[in-house]
Amino acid sequence: MDQDLGSESDPHSGSVDKSKILRVKPLRCLVPVFPNPPGMSSVTTPQPSPFVCVPPSGPFPSGVQPFYPFLVSNNSQQATFGATSQPGNLGFGSNIPAPTPLNSFRIPTPKANGNAAQRKRDLSGFANVEDVNSGKRKSQSRKRGAGKGDDFGVDSLVDSLLTSFKLKEFDDFRRSNGDKDTVETILLVFDLLRRKLTQLEESKNLVITVTKRPDLKAANLLMSKGVRTNNGKRIGHVTGVEVGDIFFFRMELCVVGLHSPSMAGIDYMGVKITADEEPVAVSIVSSGGYDDQGDDPDVLVYSGHGGVQRRDGQMFDQKLEKGNLALEKSLHRANDVRVLRGVKDAAGITGKMYIYDGIYKIQESWAEKNQSGCNVFKYKLVRVPGQPEAYSLWKSIQQWKEGTVTRAGVIISDLASGAESQPVTLVNDVDGEKGPAHFTYTSSLRYSKPFSTSKPSMGCQCKGGCQPGDINCSCIQENGGLLPYTSSGVLLTDKSLIRECGQSCTCPPNCRNRISQAGLKVHLEVFKTKTRGWGLRSWDPIRAGGYICEYAGDIIQAPSSIDSDDNHIFYATRYYEPLEAVCDDSASSTKSTFPLVISAKNSGNVARFMNHSCSPNVFWKPVLHESNSDSFLHIAFFAIRHIPPMQELTYNYGTVMPEKGDQGRKRCLCGSVKCKGFFY
Numbered sequence: 179m180d181q182d183l184g185s186e187s188d189p190h191s192g193s194v195d196k197s198k199i200l201r202v203k204p205l206r207c208l209v210p211v212f213p214n215p216p217g218m219s220s221v222t223t224p225q226p227s228p229f230v231c232v233p234p235s236g237p238f239p240s241g242v243q244p245f246y247p248f249l250v251s252n253n254s255q256q257a258t259f260g261a262t263s264q265p266g267n268l269g270f271g272s273n274i275p276a277p278t279p280l281n282s283f284r285i286p287t288p289k290a291n292g293n294a295a296q297r298k299r300d301l302s303g304f305a306n307v308e309d310v311n312s313g314k315r316k317s318q319s320r321k322r323g324a325g326k327g328d329d330f331g332v333d334s335l336v337d338s339l340l341t342s343f344k345l346k347e348f349d350d351f352r353r354s355n356g357d358k359d360t361v362e363t364i365l366l367v368f369d370l371l372r373r374k375l376t377q378l379e380e381s382k383n384l385v386i387t388v389t390k391r392p393d394l395k396a397a398n399l400l401m402s403k404g405v406r407t408n409n410g411k412r413i414g415h416v417t418g419v420e421v422g423d424i425f426f427f428r429m430e431l432c433v434v435g436l437h438s439p440s441m442a443g444i445d446y447m448g449v450k451i452t453a454d455e456e457p458v459a460v461s462i463v464s465s466g467g468y469d470d471q472g473d474d475p476d477v478l479v480y481s482g483h484g485g486v487q488r489r490d491g492q493m494f495d496q497k498l499e500k501g502n503l504a505l506e507k508s509l510h511r512a513n514d515v516r517v518l519r520g521v522k523d524a525a526g527i528t529g530k531m532y533i534y535d536g537i538y539k540i541q542e543s544w545a546e547k548n549q550s551g552c553n554v555f556k557y558k559l560v561r562v563p564g565q566p567e568a569y570s571l572w573k574s575i576q577q578w579k580e581g582t583v584t585r586a587g588v589i590i591s592d593l594a595s596g597a598e599s600q601p602v603t604l605v606n607d608v609d610g611e612k613g614p615a616h617f618t619y620t621s622s623l624r625y626s627k628p629f630s631t632s633k634p635s636m637g638c639q640c641k642g643g644c645q646p647g648d649i650n651c652s653c654i655q656e657n658g659g660l661l662p663y664t665s666s667g668v669l670l671t672d673k674s675l676i677r678e679c680g681q682s683c684t685c686p687p688n689c690r691n692r693i694s695q696a697g698l699k700v701h702l703e704v705f706k707t708k709t710r711g712w713g714l715r716s717w718d719p720i721r722a723g724g725y726i727c728e729y730a731g732d733i734i735q736a737p738s739s740i741d742s743d744d745n746h747i748f749y750a751t752r753y754y755e756p757l758e759a760v761c762d763d764s765a766s767s768t769k770s771t772f773p774l775v776i777s778a779k780n781s782g783n784v785a786r787f788m789n790h791s792c793s794p795n796v797f798w799k800p801v802l803h804e805s806n807s808d809s810f811l812h813i814a815f816f817a818i819r820h821i822p823p824m825q826e827l828t829y830n831y832g833t834v835m836p837e838k839g840d841q842g843r844k845r846c847l848c849g850s851v852k853c854k855g856f857f858y
Contacts, residue, residue: 335374336399339367348405356407361418361434364400364407366757366819368433369722370672372396377660377670380646394440397429408435411447413460414514414537421536422568424719424822426523428463428532436534437461437518444483444501457504458513459540462559465520465530475561475570478517478538480505481548482555495553496545505557509540517559519569524718525666525699531719533572533822536565575717575823579701589613593704594783597621599697602784603717606706614704614712617746618781621697624732628808635804637682643689644679653679653691667693669723669799669816676814681805693725694801694814700726703824704787709847713826714787720821726796729785729813731778741779746786748813750774750800752832752858757797757818772800774811785815790857791828793850795821798829834858 340346343363352360375392400406408416415421416436431437438445445461464470464480471479482505485496496502508515514537523529538559548554567574577583587607594602598621604613638644638653646661648654654661662671662678679691688696700718707713720726729748734740740747750772778786788796796815803810815829834842846857 332375332399336371336403339371340403340405343367345405348403352407353404353409356416356418356434358418360407362819364405364433365430366722367405368396368400368430369819371399373668373670373723374672376664381660382647393427393429397433400433406433406435411438411445411460413458416516419534421534421566422571422822423534424820425532426529426721426820431518431532436516437463442483442501444504446501446504456507458511459501459504459508459515461516461518463518463520463532465532475573477561478559480557480559482557485552485554493550493552496555498555502555505540506543509543509557512539514562515540515559521572525721525724533569535561535569537562571824578717594619594621600699600701603701603703605703608706608708611706614787617779619783620730620781621783623728623730623776623812624781625810626733626735628810631804631807631809634807635680635682637680638685640683640685640689643685644691653677653683661690663690663693665690667699667725668721669725674799676799676801678801678803680803694728694812698727699724702727702784704784707789707826710789712787713789714784715824715826716821717823719823720817722817722819724817726815726817726827727783727785728815729776729778729798730783731776731781731786734775734777737775740775740777744777744779746778746782748776748778749832750813752834754830754832772811774800774813776813788815789826789828789848790831790846791848791850792830792846792853793848794829795819795825796827796829831857
C-alpha cells in the first residue's frame with residue numbers, strides 16, 4: 179500500500195513499515211506557501227511569519243541546478259485585492275493582470291556564506307513609526323529624554339494644532355481615503371510640529387548621543403492620535419498626492435500613505451491567488467543607497483535590497499524574498515508601481531528631497547555581480563507615458579543652471595542686475611510681450627522715516643552670531659527665548675512678530691537671526707502667465723517654512739494718497755486669514771494688522787509679481803529690525819508647504835475693512851477649488 183508523504187495520517191513513532199514504498203510528489207510541482215496567523219498577511223504584518231518560502235539556497239546535489247520555483251497553474255492566474263486594497267487603482271479593472279512571458283532573471287547560486295545581511299532596505303512592510311523606533315533607537319531615545327513629550331508641553335502643543343486644523347476628531351473615512359485638502363493639512367501640521375520640536379530641543383541644550391530626529395517624533399505623535407491618511411496599501415496613485423509633489427522627510431511619505439516603510443526602499447502588499455497569497459510591489463524609493471541607475475528621467479534601473487558587504491568584511495548575495503520577490507511578482511503581473519526619486523537637498527547639509535515621479539512598470543529583471551562580487555537583483559522600470567513632468571523637470575533645471583541647455587523664452591537672465599544674491603530670470607514663453615512696465619529694481623524697503631520706540635535697543639553682543647539656548651542674547655530674549663529660524667532659513671517661530679538683529683547688534687551679517695537681510699535663497703523666475711499677467715515661481719524647491727523674499731518698495735506715509743492705478747501695493751493694514759484657515763474654510767479668526775503700506779509701482783523687487791490666490795502656498799510675517807530708538811518693520815514671505823520647482827508662488831492679498839464695501843474689488847482668476855471669485 180502506498181502512503182502519501184503529505185497524508186493527514188500521523189503514525190506513531192516506530193509504526194511505519196520501512197519496507198513500504200512511499201509515493202513522493204516531485205518538488206517542482208509544489209506552489210510556495212506563505213503561512214500567516216489567522217486573518218493576518220505575511221507581507222503587511224510587521225512581525226515575521228514562522229517561516230517564509232524562499233528560493234533554494236543550496237548547496238545542491240550533484241547534477242541538480244537551481245530552478246525557478248514560483249510558477250502557478252493556468253487556472254490560478256487572476257488575483258484580487260486583499261482587504262486593504264482599493265479596487266480600480268490598477269487601471270485594468272479590479273484584478274491584477276495575469277503574468278506575461280517576459281525577460282526574467284535566473285536565481286543565482288548563492289555562496290555558502292550564511293544569511294543575507296540585514297540592511298535598512300530590508301525593513302519591508304513597516305507602516306508605523308513605532309516599528310521603526312524599536313530596539314536600539316528606542317533605547318537611546320529614552321536615555322536622552324526625547325520620548326517624554328511632557329518635557330516641553332508637547333502633548334498640549336499637539337492637541338492645540340489638531341484643534342486649530344480641525345483634526346481633533348479624525349474619522350475613519352479620511353484615515354482610509356485621503357484627498358488633496360486632507361493630505362496638505364496633515365503635512366502642514368506635521369511640519370509645524372516638527373519645526374516646533376526642533377526649536378524646543380535646541381533651546382534646552384540637550385545632550386544628544388545620536389542624531390536628533392524631530393521628524394520621527396512628530397510623525398509618532400500624529401500617528402498615535404490616529405492622524406494619517408491613505409493608511410491602506412494600494413496599487414497605483416494615492417489620492418491627494420500629485421505627480422511632482424516633493425517631500426523632505428521619509429515620514430511624510432508614511433503619514434500620507436505614499437510609501438509606508440520609513441526606511442525600506444520597497445513597499446509591497448499581499449494579494450490572493452486562489453487560496454494562496456503572493457506579494458506585489460506598490461512603491462519604491464530610489465535614494466542612492468544602492469547602485470541604482472537613474473540618469474534617464476523615464477527609465478530607472480533599481481537594485482534589490484539586502485546582500486551588501488558588512489563591516490566585518492563578510493559579503494552576501496541577495497535573496498529573492500520580501501521586497502525583491504514582490505518586484506519579481508510585479509514584473510509578471512505588470513501592475514503599476516509608484517516611484518519616488520531621491521535627490522540631494524541643495525539647501526541642506528546631508529539631507530535629501532524626494533520627488534514623486536508617478537507610475538512606472540517593471541519591464542525586466544536580471545541578476546549581476548556588484549563591485550563587491552555579490553549577486554544582486556536588478557529591475558528595469560519604465561515610466562508610464564502621459565504623466566506630468568517631475569524628475570525630468572528637475573533634470574532640466576539642473577541643465578539650465580549649468581548652462582548646458584538654454585531655458586526657452588528667456589528675455590533677461592537677471593532682472594535684478596546683480597542686486598540680489600541669486601539671479602532673477604525674466605521669461606515669456608506665452609506671447610510676444612517683452613517684459614513688465616518699467617520700474618527700478620531694488621532689493622530693500624525704503625524708509626523716509628522709521629518708527630520710533632519708547633525703549634532704546636542696545637542690540638546683542640553675539641560676535642560669533644546668535645546661538646540657540648544663549649540666555650545672554652538680548653535678541654533671543656526678545657523672541658521669547660527661542661531663535662525664530664534654523665541655520666538654513668526655515669521659519670521656526672509661531673509668534674506674530676519676528677525680531678531680527680539690527681544695526682546695533684555686533685553679530686555678523688550671516689547671523690542666524692538675520693535671515694531676511696541675507697537676500698534670496700532660491701533662484702526665482704518672473705514669468706508671463708496665461709491669464710493673470712506676470713507671476714513668480716522658483717527654479718529651486720522650497721521647504722515648508724522656507725524664506726523666499728521680502729516685499730521691497732517705498733513706504734507710503736499717507737495711504738489716502740495712493741494712486742488708483744497702482745496695482746503693486748502691499749497692505750499690512752488689511753485683515754488676513756491665519757495659517758490654519760489656509761486648509762479650513764470654517765476658520766473665522768483674522769490675523770492682526772500692522773501699520774505698514776508699501777508701493778512697488780516705481781521701485782520694487784520680485785515680490786511685486788506675486789499674484790493673489792484664495793488657496794495660497796505663501797504667507798507673510800512682519801519682521802522688526804531695531805537700531806537704538808528706531809524700528810524698521812519689514813514684510814517677509816515664507817512657504818506654507820513644500821513648493822516644487824516651477825510652481826507659481828501666491829499669497830492671499832487680504833480683506834479690506836467692512837465699511838469700504840466692494841470698493842477696489844477685482845475678479846479673481848486663481849482657479850482654486852476654494853476661489854471666492856474676487857479679491858482686493
